[in-house]
Amino acid sequence: MENIIEIKSLKKIYRDFWNRPKVVAVDGLNLAVKKGEIFGMLGPNGSGKTTTLKLLLGLIFPSAGSIRIMGVSPENMECKKNIGYMPEESYLYGFLNADEILDFYGRLNGMPEKLRRKRINEVLDIVGLSEARKRRVADYSKGMSRRIGLAQVLLKDPELVLLDEPTIGLDPIGSREIKDIIKGLKDRGKTVLLSSHLLAEVQTICDRIAILYRGKLVEEGSVEDLLTVSDETEIITSGLKSADIDKLKELVNKSGGKLISVGHPKETLESLFIKLIREKSGKDT
Amino acid sequence: MRKIKFPAIYIIVVIFVLLITYVLQSAGKGLVPELYWTYFRAAALFVLVFLLPLFNRRIRTIAHSVLKEEIRKKTLYVILLFMVLIVGIIHIFGKIAPGNQHIFVSELGLSGMTMFGLLFGIFMASTAIYKEMEKKTVYVMLSYPVSRQEIVMGKFIGNVISVTMFSCVLSAVFIMSLLLRFGFEKFEIMLVYSCIGLMMEFMVIVAIAITTSTLLSTISNFIFVFIIFVLGHMTEQIIHITSRVEADSIKSAGKILLKIIPDFSRFEFKDMLNLGEVVDVNTLISSFGYALLYCALMVSIGMLIFRKREVDRL
Numbered sequence: 001m002e003n004i005i006e007i008k009s010l011k012k013i014y015r016d017f018w019n020r021p022k023v024v025a026v027d028g029l030n031l032a033v034k035k036g037e038i039f040g041m042l043g044p045n046g047s048g049k050t051t052t053l054k055l056l057l058g059l060i061f062p063s064a065g066s067i068r069i070m071g072v073s074p075e076n077m078e079c080k081k082n083i084g085y086m087p088e089e090s091y092l093y094g095f096l097n098a099d100e101i102l103d104f105y106g107r108l109n110g111m112p113e114k115l116r117r118k119r120i121n122e123v124l125d126i127v128g129l130s131e132a133r134k135r136r137v138a139d140y141s142k143g144m145s146r147r148i149g150l151a152q153v154l155l156k157d158p159e160l161v162l163l164d165e166p167t168i169g170l171d172p173i174g175s176r177e178i179k180d181i182i183k184g185l186k187d188r189g190k191t192v193l194l195s196s197h198l199l200a201e202v203q204t205i206c207d208r209i210a211i212l213y214r215g216k217l218v219e220e221g222s223v224e225d226l227l228t229v230s231d232e233t234e235i236i237t238s239g240l241k242s243a244d245i246d247k248l249k250e251l252v253n254k255s256g257g258k259l260i261s262v263g264h265p266k267e268t269l270e271s272l273f274i275k276l277i278r279e280k281s282g283k284d285t
Numbered sequence: 286m287r288k289i290k291f292p293a294i295y296i297i298v299v300i301f302v303l304l305i306t307y308v309l310q311s312a313g314k315g316l317v318p319e320l321y322w323t324y325f326r327a328a329a330l331f332v333l334v335f336l337l338p339l340f341n342r343r344i345r346t347i348a349h350s351v352l353k354e355e356i357r358k359k360t361l362y363v364i365l366l367f368m369v370l371i372v373g374i375i376h377i378f379g380k381i382a383p384g385n386q387h388i389f390v391s392e393l394g395l396s397g398m399t400m401f402g403l404l405f406g407i408f409m410a411s412t413a414i415y416k417e418m419e420k421k422t423v424y425v426m427l428s429y430p431v432s433r434q435e436i437v438m439g440k441f442i443g444n445v446i447s448v449t450m451f452s453c454v455l456s457a458v459f460i461m462s463l464l465l466r467f468g469f470e471k472f473e474i475m476l477v478y479s480c481i482g483l484m485m486e487f488m489v490i491v492a493i494a495i496t497t498s499t500l501l502s503t504i505s506n507f508i509f510v511f512i513i514f515v516l517g518h519m520t521e522q523i524i525h526i527t528s529r530v531e532a533d534s535i536k537s538a539g540k541i542l543l544k545i546i547p548d549f550s551r552f553e554f555k556d557m558l559n560l561g562e563v564v565d566v567n568t569l570i571s572s573f574g575y576a577l578l579y580c581a582l583m584v585s586i587g588m589l590i591f592r593k594r595e596v597d598r599l
Binding site for chain 1: 342343346347350353354357358420421422423424425426427428429430431432593595596597598
């Protein structure tokens with residue numbers, strides 16, 4: 001599959017006023033993101049995830065190494081038409097309302113008026129802000145600000161979407177909705193690169209991940225490959241009686257294996273929460 | 286070979302246009318009146334500084350958003366307050382001032398307008414680029430196909446339009462109040478010229494503030510531009526001081542300073558108003574050309590600085 005992002009030996013050194021090296025934020029990073037995948041950058045705070053995204057957007061410049069997005073430099077204007085970016089916090093103009101903000105970004109992207117109006121209505125529906133479209137963004141809650149941040153990304157309908165901590169500040173339902181939108185992007189053939197320190201979130205939506213620590217790449221691969229414990233086997237059954245479980249234990253022992261645990265599988269807290277809230281809202285309506 | 290980018294081309298075009306007018310002027314000496322060349326240069330600079338950039342959709346969008354922001358700010362209330370103040374001053378001082386009441390009141394009003402316009406211009410333009418970086422709105426903007434140079438130019442044009450609108454409202458109210466108080470027979474055309482001079486001065490201040498806002502924080506920028514404003518009004522004093530000192534180093538420092546800082550005396554017509562003189566249109570156009578040239582150079586410097594500015598480092 002074709003690489004949409006290619007990062008080679010990327011280094012970013014922040015310097016002080018006297019040009020002395022202060023922090024090495026990214027240190028010799030090599031990364032390739034394939035077209036059509038959801039790629040997650042993981043790492044603790046200060047591991048270089050956001051710096052890498054800033055470098056990809058041309059907000060800051062590399063100290064060494066190279067970045068190619070769709071085969072060109074991040075500063076290329078044509079390339080920027082195909083990149084959508086949602087920052088960690090929604091940095092938007094508080095004096096504008098949702099409609100005006102999207103109109104502003106649509107104009108910057110060179111969208112003709114008719115298409116712009118149509119797309120604004122569509123994306124406001126997708127992010128659930130149609131009713132609040134005339135409210136000033138400064139009066140939005142954090143969750144609503146995140147949604148309008150995502151709306152400006154969807155407005156462009158870009159080939160590559162860069163998301164910095166996409167679900168931070170959202171409640172579990174909002175978080176699930178954003179994850180569904182991200183999966184929807186992948187289904188439409190878009191490439192998503194997201195950075196997060198929420199491991200469960202990355203695990204559920206990403207195809208491949210890279211783990212960064214102190215600006216260096218520690219591990220990279222598909223989620224499936226990295227998380228599979230190849231020398232253990234998981235059997236999930238239903239309707240098994242305790243006598244059958246004893247037989248199963250015996251069988252495992254006889255065949256030279258070791259039964260590590262037997263118990264009932266657990267739901268995730270997120271899925272339980274969403275199920276309960278949806279049941280309750282269903283009853284209320 | 287490295288590609289020549291926008292600010293470089295912009296500076297080259299500005300210098301080229303100026304050069305070509307001078308070459309044509311000397312080649313066709315006597316054929317065309319000298320004054321026409323001044324008009325032509327001012328018009329060419331106006332096209333380069335304002336009209337051509339406005340053909341760019343992204344610059345237009347950014348300028349429009351600046352204007353929208355200023356209109357929605359509390360600035361309008363300040364204007365309203367100032368209008369009331371002007372009218373009040375005219376009515377109070379018009380009664381107690383002896384002699385040329387209208388000249389005294391006009392000067393008072395113009396000084397007030399300078400102060401309010403200056404505060405408005407500096408506050409607005411000093412934050413233009415820096416606030417984008419501080420609030421990180423520039424992160425999202427730069428993820429769109431917008432160049433950094435277009436951002437600087439859009440901010441400049443938006444701020445100049447805002448400050449000009451602000452000055453126009455103030456001037457209109459001020460002149461109307463004078464007309465109501467003293468009638469048409471005491472009306473001086475120099476008052477209109479003085480207001481136009483003030484607008485040119487604000488335009489230059491905006492250009493300086495925009496350029497320095499690519500580097501300095503709001504407070505430092507405010508102080509810096511204010512110092513430039515004071516120095517720009519002291520060009521005659523600087524010339525006088527440097528001519529009297531003996532040390533060559535101070536003389537050269539003074540000369541360099543005079544070349545760098547804008548000469549705001551070109552836009553000051555208050556003294557002429559006091560003396561009952563009228564500025565000729567040619568001087569006004571020549572001052573306009575000077576303001577435009579200064580703006581073009583300042584904005585070009587701003588674009589060059591912001592081109593390689595790391596927007597996450599404040």
